[in-house]
Amino acid sequence: MLHEWLSRPHVSEWWDGTPTFAGVVADFTPSIRGGVAHWCYIVMADGAPLGFIQAYSPVAFHDDGWWLDEHDPGVRGIDQFLAESALLGRGLGSAMVRAFVAKLFADPAITRIQTDPEPGNGRAIRCYEKAGFRAAGEIDTKDGPALLMYCERPVGESFPSIA
Template sequence: MPIELVPYPADEVARLETWLAAPHVKRWWKPHWTAPVVEAFHAGTPVPDWLRPWRIDLDGRPIGYAQDYDALKDGDVWLQVDGVGPGTRGIDLLIGEEDVVNRKHGRAAIRALTAKLFAEAGCERVVADPHPDHWGAIIAFQKAGYRERGRHRFPSGQVMVLTAAKAVWKA
């Protein structure tokens, strides 16, 4: 199940909007998470430089969307989490194609994106905030090595954190 992350092509914004409207995504995804990307793609302008959109491909087939962002530029919400500072990236992702949901592709995408971030200079910590009731996402993050930090303490979801020093995965 080779997962590949490809910079999200602006000319595929319609696919992203279809995924965002799918009931299995809409239940958990907050529209403001992708608003800067969708708006930039429609306007033909660059995505803000603190945010990077990715297409998740499975064996060459687009199956989902991921993004990473500078946690310190994502408003003040991450400042309340211990250890979040310079070098902290946040991630969000979704599996848009319903026929591949619950097949461990989310976990593989989390690992691939996290590994990509830790390979970059300066990234020491990656954070995520899946909805506290979305157990599939929480388990995927846990299986990818993330640890919980403060259930229901965070306004948008369950705080999950992984540091570069603890990013050791078993096959």
């Protein structure tokens, strides 16, 4: 299912291109088995798969050359997509991100959440803005240019626990 989704044009355009099945297995098996600071989820709505969302600890990827300027172990990065292109533009992506952000911030150790869409991916940028993220500026990553965006833990606010 994940390979099929990642191969769809509305996803592959922004998510590392069209993957091979072996590439998807290699990329996601470590997080499925545990032992890495990378957590992947299939998002469900009304009993049907809606999309994919992942969280990761940026400091855990320093050895791979990622996020070398980030030193706060409480920061989480996220990435996501909706599985069906027909679902785009309906507010589902931002709702999915808001719910996931609430789930992450339910852990008091989480200090901030970041994401890094490509600067030309206006749809993703608007989705994250509607979910409470603010642009910090463009950066260069191993995958090319990105717009670094943050969602800060609101001071004095608590988030509901989402099961």
